[in-house]
Amino acid sequence: MACDQIELAVSGVQQLSPYQAGKPIEELERELGITNSIKLASNENPLGPSAKALAAAREALSEVTLYPDASGHRLKSVLSAKYGLSNDQLTLGNGSNDLLELIARVFVRPGDQVIFSEYAFIVYPLVTQACCAQAVITPAINYGHDLDAMAAAINEKTRLIYLANPNNPTGTVFTKSELLAFMAKVPESVIVVLDEAYTEYLTAENMPDGLELVPKFSNLIVTRTFSKAWGLAGLRLGFAYASTQLTDLLNRVRQPFNVNIAALAAAEAVLDDAEYLAKSRQVNSDGLIQLAAGLSKLGIEFIPSQGNFITIDLKQPSMPVYEALLREGVIVRPVGIYKLPNHLRVSVGLESENDRFLTALEKVLG
Protein backbone atom coordinates (compact mmCIF):
# COMPACT_ATOMS: atom_id res chain seq x y z
CA MET A 1 0.00 0.00 0.00
CA ALA A 2 1.23 3.49 -0.81
CA CYS A 3 2.39 5.51 2.14
CA ASP A 4 -0.01 8.36 3.00
CA GLN A 5 2.53 11.13 3.17
CA ILE A 6 0.13 13.42 5.01
CA GLU A 7 0.67 11.13 7.98
CA LEU A 8 4.39 11.81 7.84
CA ALA A 9 3.82 15.44 8.80
CA VAL A 10 3.74 16.55 12.43
CA SER A 11 0.16 16.64 13.73
CA GLY A 12 -0.16 20.42 13.66
CA VAL A 13 0.85 20.58 10.01
CA GLN A 14 -1.57 17.80 9.05
CA GLN A 15 -4.44 19.99 10.23
CA LEU A 16 -3.14 23.20 8.74
CA SER A 17 -4.63 24.95 5.73
CA PRO A 18 -2.16 27.06 3.76
CA TYR A 19 -2.25 30.87 3.98
CA GLN A 20 -4.38 32.23 1.13
CA ALA A 21 -2.66 35.29 -0.26
CA GLY A 22 -4.43 37.60 -2.68
CA LYS A 23 -3.87 36.72 -6.33
CA PRO A 24 -1.41 38.84 -8.29
CA ILE A 25 -3.09 41.52 -10.38
CA GLU A 26 -1.88 40.03 -13.70
CA GLU A 27 -3.39 36.64 -12.94
CA LEU A 28 -6.79 38.10 -12.01
CA GLU A 29 -6.84 40.29 -15.09
CA ARG A 30 -6.09 37.32 -17.29
CA GLU A 31 -8.79 35.21 -15.62
CA LEU A 32 -11.44 37.92 -15.89
CA GLY A 33 -10.34 39.32 -19.24
CA ILE A 34 -10.04 42.84 -17.84
CA THR A 35 -7.28 45.44 -17.76
CA ASN A 36 -6.53 48.52 -15.70
CA SER A 37 -7.64 47.05 -12.42
CA ILE A 38 -6.55 48.37 -9.03
CA LYS A 39 -5.46 46.27 -6.08
CA LEU A 40 -6.64 47.38 -2.67
CA ALA A 41 -6.27 43.93 -1.20
CA SER A 42 -2.97 43.45 0.62
CA ASN A 43 -2.43 46.67 2.60
CA GLU A 44 0.45 47.64 0.34
CA ASN A 45 1.72 51.20 0.17
CA PRO A 46 -0.08 52.91 -2.73
CA LEU A 47 2.73 55.46 -3.23
CA GLY A 48 5.17 53.05 -4.82
CA PRO A 49 8.66 52.78 -3.34
CA SER A 50 10.76 55.59 -1.92
CA ALA A 51 13.19 56.75 -4.64
CA LYS A 52 16.00 56.68 -2.08
CA ALA A 53 15.20 53.10 -1.09
CA LEU A 54 15.00 52.03 -4.71
CA ALA A 55 18.36 53.59 -5.57
CA ALA A 56 20.00 51.91 -2.58
CA ALA A 57 18.51 48.52 -3.46
CA ARG A 58 19.69 48.87 -7.08
CA GLU A 59 23.19 49.68 -5.96
CA ALA A 60 23.21 46.74 -3.55
CA LEU A 61 22.39 44.39 -6.40
CA SER A 62 25.94 44.74 -7.75
CA GLU A 63 26.98 42.73 -4.69
CA VAL A 64 24.66 39.77 -5.17
CA THR A 65 27.52 37.32 -5.46
CA LEU A 66 28.22 37.91 -1.78
CA TYR A 67 26.19 36.73 1.19
CA PRO A 68 24.48 39.50 3.10
CA ASP A 69 25.85 40.58 6.47
CA ALA A 70 24.37 37.85 8.67
CA SER A 71 23.99 40.19 11.62
CA GLY A 72 22.59 43.15 9.63
CA HIS A 73 24.91 45.30 11.68
CA ARG A 74 24.60 48.49 9.63
CA LEU A 75 20.82 48.44 9.50
CA LYS A 76 20.63 47.69 13.22
CA SER A 77 22.83 50.69 13.92
CA VAL A 78 20.61 52.94 11.83
CA LEU A 79 17.52 51.58 13.63
CA SER A 80 19.19 52.04 17.01
CA ALA A 81 20.16 55.62 16.24
CA LYS A 82 16.71 56.47 14.90
CA TYR A 83 14.64 54.95 17.68
CA GLY A 84 17.07 55.00 20.59
CA LEU A 85 17.51 51.22 20.65
CA SER A 86 20.35 48.86 21.38
CA ASN A 87 21.77 46.67 18.58
CA ASP A 88 21.94 43.57 20.76
CA GLN A 89 18.19 43.73 21.36
CA LEU A 90 17.30 43.69 17.66
CA THR A 91 16.50 40.67 15.49
CA LEU A 92 15.94 41.07 11.76
CA GLY A 93 13.44 38.94 9.90
CA ASN A 94 12.47 38.12 6.34
CA GLY A 95 9.32 40.14 6.88
CA SER A 96 7.91 40.36 10.38
CA ASN A 97 5.99 37.16 9.67
CA ASP A 98 9.34 35.40 9.75
CA LEU A 99 9.81 36.73 13.29
CA LEU A 100 6.28 35.90 14.43
CA GLU A 101 6.98 32.31 13.43
CA LEU A 102 10.50 32.28 14.85
CA ILE A 103 9.16 33.38 18.24
CA ALA A 104 6.69 30.51 18.30
CA ARG A 105 9.37 28.02 17.30
CA VAL A 106 11.63 29.17 20.10
CA PHE A 107 9.06 29.18 22.90
CA VAL A 108 6.11 26.93 22.06
CA ARG A 109 6.10 23.19 22.67
CA PRO A 110 3.44 20.75 21.42
CA GLY A 111 0.45 20.97 23.76
CA ASP A 112 1.30 24.46 25.02
CA GLN A 113 -1.29 27.22 24.80
CA VAL A 114 -1.04 30.40 22.76
CA ILE A 115 -3.55 33.18 23.37
CA PHE A 116 -4.79 35.63 20.77
CA SER A 117 -8.02 37.46 20.04
CA GLU A 118 -10.92 36.58 17.83
CA TYR A 119 -10.35 38.37 14.47
CA ALA A 120 -6.62 38.65 15.16
CA PHE A 121 -4.07 38.45 12.35
CA ILE A 122 -4.20 35.06 10.60
CA VAL A 123 -0.52 34.31 11.07
CA TYR A 124 -1.02 33.77 14.84
CA PRO A 125 -3.29 30.72 14.48
CA LEU A 126 -1.14 29.49 11.65
CA VAL A 127 2.13 29.40 13.58
CA THR A 128 0.37 28.10 16.70
CA GLN A 129 -1.01 25.17 14.75
CA ALA A 130 2.34 24.50 13.08
CA CYS A 131 3.88 24.12 16.56
CA CYS A 132 1.17 21.57 17.49
CA ALA A 133 0.07 23.99 20.21
CA GLN A 134 -3.42 24.87 21.33
CA ALA A 135 -4.91 28.20 20.28
CA VAL A 136 -6.87 29.97 23.01
CA ILE A 137 -9.01 32.51 21.20
CA THR A 138 -10.69 35.15 23.36
CA PRO A 139 -13.91 36.76 22.05
CA ALA A 140 -13.45 40.26 20.67
CA ILE A 141 -15.15 43.39 22.01
CA ASN A 142 -16.29 45.70 19.21
CA TYR A 143 -13.99 43.69 16.93
CA GLY A 144 -10.97 44.59 19.10
CA HIS A 145 -8.86 42.67 21.61
CA ASP A 146 -10.46 42.11 25.03
CA LEU A 147 -7.26 42.44 27.04
CA ASP A 148 -8.99 41.55 30.32
CA ALA A 149 -10.27 38.30 28.84
CA MET A 150 -6.84 37.59 27.41
CA ALA A 151 -5.18 38.07 30.80
CA ALA A 152 -7.86 35.91 32.44
CA ALA A 153 -7.16 33.12 29.94
CA ILE A 154 -3.56 32.71 31.13
CA ASN A 155 -2.82 29.43 32.89
CA GLU A 156 0.21 27.23 33.51
CA LYS A 157 0.14 26.01 29.89
CA THR A 158 0.30 29.50 28.40
CA ARG A 159 3.59 30.26 26.62
CA LEU A 160 2.82 33.09 24.31
CA ILE A 161 0.27 35.85 23.73
CA TYR A 162 -0.01 37.64 20.40
CA LEU A 163 -1.36 41.20 20.38
CA ALA A 164 -1.69 43.41 17.30
CA ASN A 165 -1.95 47.18 17.61
CA PRO A 166 -3.55 48.13 15.29
CA ASN A 167 -4.98 44.73 14.46
CA ASN A 168 -5.43 43.43 10.93
CA PRO A 169 -8.14 42.95 9.55
CA THR A 170 -10.13 45.06 12.03
CA GLY A 171 -7.96 48.20 12.38
CA THR A 172 -8.79 48.24 16.11
CA VAL A 173 -6.42 49.52 18.80
CA PHE A 174 -5.89 49.55 22.53
CA THR A 175 -4.40 52.41 24.54
CA LYS A 176 -1.10 52.55 26.36
CA SER A 177 -2.78 52.41 29.76
CA GLU A 178 -4.85 49.40 28.70
CA LEU A 179 -1.67 47.66 27.59
CA LEU A 180 0.15 48.54 30.83
CA ALA A 181 -2.75 47.23 32.91
CA PHE A 182 -2.63 44.03 30.87
CA MET A 183 1.14 43.61 31.18
CA ALA A 184 0.84 43.97 34.96
CA LYS A 185 -1.30 40.82 34.96
CA VAL A 186 0.96 38.71 32.76
CA PRO A 187 3.52 36.58 34.58
CA GLU A 188 7.11 37.05 33.42
CA SER A 189 7.17 33.44 32.25
CA VAL A 190 4.63 34.21 29.50
CA ILE A 191 5.97 35.93 26.38
CA VAL A 192 3.88 38.79 24.99
CA VAL A 193 4.36 39.58 21.31
CA LEU A 194 3.20 43.06 20.39
CA ASP A 195 2.83 43.23 16.61
CA GLU A 196 3.13 46.86 15.54
CA ALA A 197 3.02 46.38 11.76
CA TYR A 198 0.84 49.47 11.30
CA THR A 199 2.19 51.63 14.10
CA GLU A 200 3.46 54.38 11.79
CA TYR A 201 -0.13 55.08 10.72
CA LEU A 202 -1.53 55.64 14.21
CA THR A 203 -3.29 58.94 14.70
CA ALA A 204 -5.29 58.08 17.86
CA GLU A 205 -4.30 59.54 21.22
CA ASN A 206 -2.54 57.60 23.99
CA MET A 207 -1.25 54.79 21.82
CA PRO A 208 1.49 52.54 23.19
CA ASP A 209 4.96 52.62 21.66
CA GLY A 210 6.25 49.09 22.06
CA LEU A 211 9.90 50.04 21.57
CA GLU A 212 9.69 52.33 24.56
CA LEU A 213 8.09 49.61 26.73
CA VAL A 214 10.63 46.83 26.07
CA PRO A 215 13.07 48.06 28.76
CA LYS A 216 10.23 47.83 31.30
CA PHE A 217 9.11 44.28 30.47
CA SER A 218 11.55 41.39 30.14
CA ASN A 219 8.81 39.23 28.56
CA LEU A 220 7.79 41.67 25.81
CA ILE A 221 8.78 41.23 22.16
CA VAL A 222 7.78 44.01 19.76
CA THR A 223 7.68 43.39 16.03
CA ARG A 224 7.72 46.01 13.29
CA THR A 225 7.82 45.84 9.51
CA PHE A 226 9.06 47.70 6.46
CA SER A 227 6.15 46.29 4.44
CA LYS A 228 3.50 48.90 5.15
CA ALA A 229 4.26 52.59 5.78
CA TRP A 230 7.85 52.15 4.57
CA GLY A 231 6.67 50.65 1.29
CA LEU A 232 9.02 47.66 0.98
CA ALA A 233 6.66 44.65 1.20
CA GLY A 234 8.28 42.91 -1.76
CA LEU A 235 11.76 42.98 -0.24
CA ARG A 236 10.59 41.25 2.98
CA LEU A 237 12.01 42.88 6.07
CA GLY A 238 10.88 43.22 9.65
CA PHE A 239 12.52 43.52 13.03
CA ALA A 240 11.88 42.41 16.58
CA TYR A 241 12.91 44.31 19.70
CA ALA A 242 13.22 42.56 23.06
CA SER A 243 15.52 41.98 26.03
CA THR A 244 19.04 40.82 25.19
CA GLN A 245 18.21 37.39 26.57
CA LEU A 246 15.13 36.87 24.41
CA THR A 247 17.02 38.32 21.44
CA ASP A 248 19.84 35.85 21.97
CA LEU A 249 17.32 32.99 21.89
CA LEU A 250 15.72 34.24 18.69
CA ASN A 251 19.07 34.60 17.01
CA ARG A 252 20.02 31.01 17.85
CA VAL A 253 17.20 29.75 15.64
CA ARG A 254 17.17 32.49 13.01
CA GLN A 255 18.60 31.49 9.64
CA PRO A 256 21.89 33.39 9.40
CA PHE A 257 21.16 34.95 5.99
CA ASN A 258 17.42 35.41 6.35
CA VAL A 259 17.50 39.04 5.18
CA ASN A 260 18.81 39.83 1.71
CA ILE A 261 21.21 42.60 0.69
CA ALA A 262 18.65 44.61 -1.28
CA ALA A 263 16.30 44.69 1.70
CA LEU A 264 19.07 45.72 4.09
CA ALA A 265 20.20 48.54 1.81
CA ALA A 266 16.69 49.76 1.00
CA ALA A 267 15.62 49.77 4.63
CA GLU A 268 18.67 51.77 5.67
CA ALA A 269 17.90 54.32 2.96
CA VAL A 270 14.18 54.58 3.62
CA LEU A 271 14.70 55.18 7.34
CA ASP A 272 16.49 58.33 6.23
CA ASP A 273 13.60 59.34 3.93
CA ALA A 274 11.42 61.28 6.36
CA GLU A 275 9.53 62.80 3.46
CA TYR A 276 8.42 59.39 2.22
CA LEU A 277 7.11 58.37 5.62
CA ALA A 278 5.32 61.68 6.06
CA LYS A 279 3.68 61.25 2.67
CA SER A 280 2.68 57.64 3.46
CA ARG A 281 0.97 58.83 6.60
CA GLN A 282 -0.71 61.80 4.96
CA VAL A 283 -2.06 59.79 2.01
CA ASN A 284 -3.34 57.22 4.49
CA SER A 285 -5.09 59.58 6.86
CA ASP A 286 -6.61 61.51 3.94
CA GLY A 287 -7.67 58.20 2.37
CA LEU A 288 -9.28 56.93 5.57
CA ILE A 289 -11.30 60.14 5.82
CA GLN A 290 -12.27 59.90 2.15
CA LEU A 291 -13.34 56.26 2.47
CA ALA A 292 -15.24 56.84 5.70
CA ALA A 293 -17.13 59.76 4.17
CA GLY A 294 -17.89 57.83 0.98
CA LEU A 295 -19.04 54.74 2.85
CA SER A 296 -21.23 56.77 5.18
CA LYS A 297 -22.84 58.41 2.16
CA LEU A 298 -23.62 54.95 0.80
CA GLY A 299 -24.99 53.92 4.19
CA ILE A 300 -22.36 51.21 4.62
CA GLU A 301 -21.07 50.37 8.08
CA PHE A 302 -17.36 50.01 8.69
CA ILE A 303 -15.01 49.34 11.57
CA PRO A 304 -13.16 52.57 12.46
CA SER A 305 -9.55 51.88 11.51
CA GLN A 306 -6.12 53.02 12.64
CA GLY A 307 -4.42 50.93 9.93
CA ASN A 308 -3.95 51.46 6.19
CA PHE A 309 -7.17 49.61 5.42
CA ILE A 310 -10.81 49.69 6.38
CA THR A 311 -13.11 46.72 6.91
CA ILE A 312 -16.70 47.19 5.87
CA ASP A 313 -19.82 45.34 6.98
CA LEU A 314 -22.12 44.63 4.04
CA LYS A 315 -24.75 42.89 6.20
CA GLN A 316 -24.93 40.28 3.47
CA PRO A 317 -22.50 37.61 2.21
CA SER A 318 -19.51 39.52 0.90
CA MET A 319 -18.25 37.01 -1.71
CA PRO A 320 -20.74 37.99 -4.44
CA VAL A 321 -19.91 41.67 -3.84
CA TYR A 322 -16.20 40.88 -3.91
CA GLU A 323 -16.65 39.10 -7.24
CA ALA A 324 -18.75 41.89 -8.70
CA LEU A 325 -16.08 44.40 -7.65
CA LEU A 326 -13.46 42.25 -9.38
CA ARG A 327 -15.42 42.52 -12.62
CA GLU A 328 -15.24 46.29 -12.14
CA GLY A 329 -11.48 45.95 -11.85
CA VAL A 330 -11.36 46.63 -8.12
CA ILE A 331 -9.59 43.98 -6.08
CA VAL A 332 -10.33 44.00 -2.35
CA ARG A 333 -9.98 41.29 0.30
CA PRO A 334 -12.78 39.04 1.55
CA VAL A 335 -12.24 38.16 5.21
CA GLY A 336 -14.33 34.99 5.50
CA ILE A 337 -11.21 33.23 6.74
CA TYR A 338 -11.48 35.47 9.83
CA LYS A 339 -15.10 34.35 10.31
CA LEU A 340 -16.28 37.69 8.99
CA PRO A 341 -18.28 36.43 5.98
CA ASN A 342 -20.23 39.68 5.56
CA HIS A 343 -17.17 41.91 5.59
CA LEU A 344 -14.62 43.08 3.04
CA ARG A 345 -11.27 44.65 3.81
CA VAL A 346 -10.23 47.53 1.57
CA SER A 347 -6.69 48.88 1.63
CA VAL A 348 -6.37 52.65 1.51
CA GLY A 349 -5.26 53.69 -1.96
CA LEU A 350 -4.48 56.95 -3.68
CA GLU A 351 -7.38 59.41 -3.85
CA SER A 352 -8.33 58.31 -7.37
CA GLU A 353 -8.23 54.64 -6.36
CA ASN A 354 -10.42 55.21 -3.31
CA ASP A 355 -12.85 57.05 -5.56
CA ARG A 356 -12.87 54.23 -8.02
CA PHE A 357 -13.58 51.73 -5.25
CA LEU A 358 -16.46 53.82 -3.88
CA THR A 359 -17.96 54.27 -7.35
CA ALA A 360 -17.66 50.57 -8.11
CA LEU A 361 -19.18 49.65 -4.76
CA GLU A 362 -22.14 51.94 -5.32
CA LYS A 363 -22.71 50.42 -8.75
CA VAL A 364 -22.36 46.84 -7.53
CA LEU A 365 -24.73 47.31 -4.60
CA GLY A 366 -27.13 49.48 -6.60
Ligand SMILES: *Cc1c(COP(=O)(O)O)cnc(C)c1O
Ligand atom coordinates in the same frame (compact mmCIF):
# COMPACT_ATOMS: atom_id res chain seq x y z
C1 LIG B 1 1.08 43.07 7.16
C2 LIG B 1 1.20 42.58 8.56
C3 LIG B 1 2.43 42.19 9.06
C4 LIG B 1 3.68 42.36 8.26
O1 LIG B 1 4.06 41.25 7.59
P1 LIG B 1 5.48 41.24 6.88
O2 LIG B 1 5.86 39.80 6.97
O3 LIG B 1 6.39 42.12 7.66
O4 LIG B 1 5.26 41.73 5.49
C5 LIG B 1 2.51 41.79 10.38
N1 LIG B 1 1.43 41.79 11.17
C6 LIG B 1 0.24 42.18 10.72
C7 LIG B 1 -0.90 42.23 11.67
C8 LIG B 1 0.08 42.56 9.40
O5 LIG B 1 -1.12 42.91 8.95
